[in-house]
Amino acid sequence: xxxxxxxxxxxxxxxxxxxxxxxxxxxxxxxxxxxxxxxxxxxxxxxxxxxxxxxxxxxxxxxxxxxxxxxxxxxxxxxxxxxxxxxxxxxxxxxxxxxxxxxxxxxx
Amino acid sequence: xxxxxxxxxxxxxxxxxxxxxxxxxxxxxxxxxxxxxxxxxxxxxxxxxxxxxxxxxxxxxxxxxxxxxxxxxxxxxxxxxxxxxxxxxxxxxxxxxxxxxxxxxxxx
Numbered sequence: 001x002x003x004x005x006x007x008x009x010x011x012x013x014x015x016x017x018x019x020x021x022x023x024x025x026x027x028x029x030x031x032x033x034x035x036x037x038x039x040x041x042x043x044x045x046x047x048x049x050x051x052x053x054x055x056x057x058x059x060x061x062x063x064x065x066x067x068x069x070x071x072x073x074x075x076x077x078x079x080x081x082x083x084x085x086x087x088x089x090x091x092x093x094x095x096x097x098x099x100x101x102x103x104x105x106x107x108x
Numbered sequence: 109x110x111x112x113x114x115x116x117x118x119x120x121x122x123x124x125x126x127x128x129x130x131x132x133x134x135x136x137x138x139x140x141x142x143x144x145x146x147x148x149x150x151x152x153x154x155x156x157x158x159x160x161x162x163x164x165x166x167x168x169x170x171x172x173x174x175x176x177x178x179x180x181x182x183x184x185x186x187x188x189x190x191x192x193x194x195x196x197x198x199x200x201x202x203x204x205x206x207x208x209x210x211x212x213x214x215x216x
Contacts, residue, residue: 002208015123022130026181027121027123035210069211070209071206072210073134074198074200074208078206079210080132090182094182097181097183097186098181098186099179100182102143102178102179102187103147103175103177103178
């Protein structure tokens, strides 16, 4: 496996992108074990920074992410997951967590 | 503007996605000023954690990112930029920084 660079907390950001719609669904965090579990099970598994526990996406909501592809970026510190998303990725019920536009109406 | 949550270093991850191909191109970091400059200029501007300076993407390479849309995620701690990418997004010359597949051949 290529070299992985985790941050001071032992984590790296993981972006989930929908395999079909190509929407960017969410960003969450993985440590080495979450990445290992994701690769081994094919289910996106993150580290919850607030709950301090592993979090299999969809475990409570049923909104699983079946992992199609796992890619590392050029400097080894970010993961991109291509996933088949069941239901909404966002806990708000939105399909994606990115639904608040900042440059609409000249927010700058 | 909605509430923004930066990390302990005053930064938040910013994902750049190609407006046309929908490829996830890269992840970099923004502080409040980099975000303000991005919104004001329409050119993706990041904070370089290694060089400790603002970094207008493409300033030296010519590989600019013209910003089409800026979105914030549901908990206000990640930015998604939709961009028109000139040339390669990655310093390696690859179109995207994500070109190393981890789950190819059972890396787990």
